[in-house]
Amino acid sequence: MVQKPGVRHYFAEGVTNRGYISFLPNMMSEWERTYVLMGGPGTGKSTMIKMIGLEILDRGYEVDFMRSARDPDSMAGFNVRNNNLAMLDQYEVAPLRWRAPGIIEHFVDFTPFCDTQKLEHQRERILGLENEEKKLQQEIGVRLAEEFGEKARGKRTIEPEPQGRSWLKNIYLSIDQDEEKDGPWSKVQGALRQLQKSKVTSFFLHGLDSEGWLNFAPHYLTDYDQIRLEGKETSDAMDWVLKEAEQLGQVIDIVLHPLYPEVIIGIIFPQRNLAIWQGSPEQLTDQGLDRPFSEELKSSLIKFQDARQLLKSIYMEVNDFSRVDQLRDELLTKILRDLEGLK
Numbered sequence: 001m002v003q004k005p006g007v008r009h010y011f012a013e014g015v016t017n018r019g020y021i022s023f024l025p026n027m028m029s030e031w032e033r034t035y036v037l038m039g040g041p042g043t044g045k046s047t048m049i050k051m052i053g054l055e056i057l058d059r060g061y062e063v064d065f066m067r068s069a070r071d072p073d074s075m076a077g078f079n080v081r082n083n084n085l086a087m088l089d090q091y092e093v094a095p096l097r098w099r100a101p102g103i104i105e106h107f108v109d110f111t112p113f114c115d116t117q118k119l120e121h122q123r124e125r126i127l128g129l130e131n132e133e134k135k136l137q138q139e140i141g142v143r144l145a146e147e148f149g150e151k152a153r154g155k156r157t158i159e160p161e162p163q164g165r166s167w168l169k170n171i172y173l174s175i176d177q178d179e180e181k182d183g184p185w186s187k188v189q190g191a192l193r194q195l196q197k198s199k200v201t202s203f204f205l206h207g208l209d210s211e212g213w214l215n216f217a218p219h220y221l222t223d224y225d226q227i228r229l230e231g232k233e234t235s236d237a238m239d240w241v242l243k244e245a246e247q248l249g250q251v252i253d254i255v256l257h258p259l260y261p262e263v264i265i266g267i268i269f270p271q272r273n274l275a276i277w278q279g280s281p282e283q284l285t286d287q288g289l290d291r292p293f294s295e296e297l298k299s300s301l302i303k304f305q306d307a308r309q310l311l312k313s314i315y316m317e318v319n320d321f322s323r324v325d326q327l328r329d330e331l332l333t334k335i336l337r338d339l340e341g342l343k
Helices: 024-028 045-056 115-121 123-147 184-195 233-245 294-318 320-342
Strands: 009-010 013-016 020-024 033-038 063-067 073-081 083-090 103-110 200-203 204-209 210-216 223-229 250-254 262-270 274-278
Touching: 013 123, 013 204, 020 123, 020 200, 020 233, 024 083, 033 045, 033 320, 045 063, 045 073, 045 083, 083 320, 115 123, 115 294, 123 294, 223 233, 233 262, 233 274
Parallel strands: 009 063, 033 083, 033 103, 200 250, 223 274
Antiparallel strands: 013 020, 063 073, 073 083, 204 210, 250 262, 262 274
């Protein structure tokens, strides 16, 4: 992956052994304009996100690309840093509650670019593949919990704070929180309450792939000065840094463990161009992610990707991409006007 100046790649959502977790609701609270692309897989939404994001980047803006947690090769959206404008693929992200539909969020429907009559003939097949995707995603979550159920040792964990202000009501979870009040999820709640105290962006830099974990950390941290912590006192040191930064009102990016979302593996200070990391960003061993996947987990991941590709192929065969290209030019013009107004 080639890293261009001003661009970052991360996962705003993750398939963890605690369930499917999305940090998008918390991020969206800062956005003033959000373009939401609607339509089936394979209709050109991810490509549009990538191309418009790169066009904006070439005009001097800083852009964060959000990869799909379900399909790391696809773009789930982008966010123009410091300008509070974003674009999301509704199909690639968890269900979200929109604040002011049609006013703050602008919905763009790709369905008119498809031959709906041909799609109707494929209705049963489409529904069958979508159901298969849902079942496989649940299966993947179960297998992750079975294979990686032990809590990572030696990693920085934020302790719960009773009086903390929680934004859990704005986060999408695929598990019932009430079922596990005294279990691991209560620790996640405590972590998120603590993070709410400062201007913090939380995300993942590792994505789930059939061949193992995709690691975006080395690319993400390329331009940052790095302090790499090792040894028994690492957790205490991270704890001290985080508390001091909160008291000083710093802008903080928190990188969470892709399996254990209550565990912090990196603290980044964008304004200071500084990153503090547990171990080496290049070494998955330091994050406890070097354990190979079982053949069963690999099989579930491959089946999931196969179902997605079949769904995409159905939509691609009936889509008019010349109209999609025309729409891209129109959206880019509108977004650039928005960005000028948001300065």
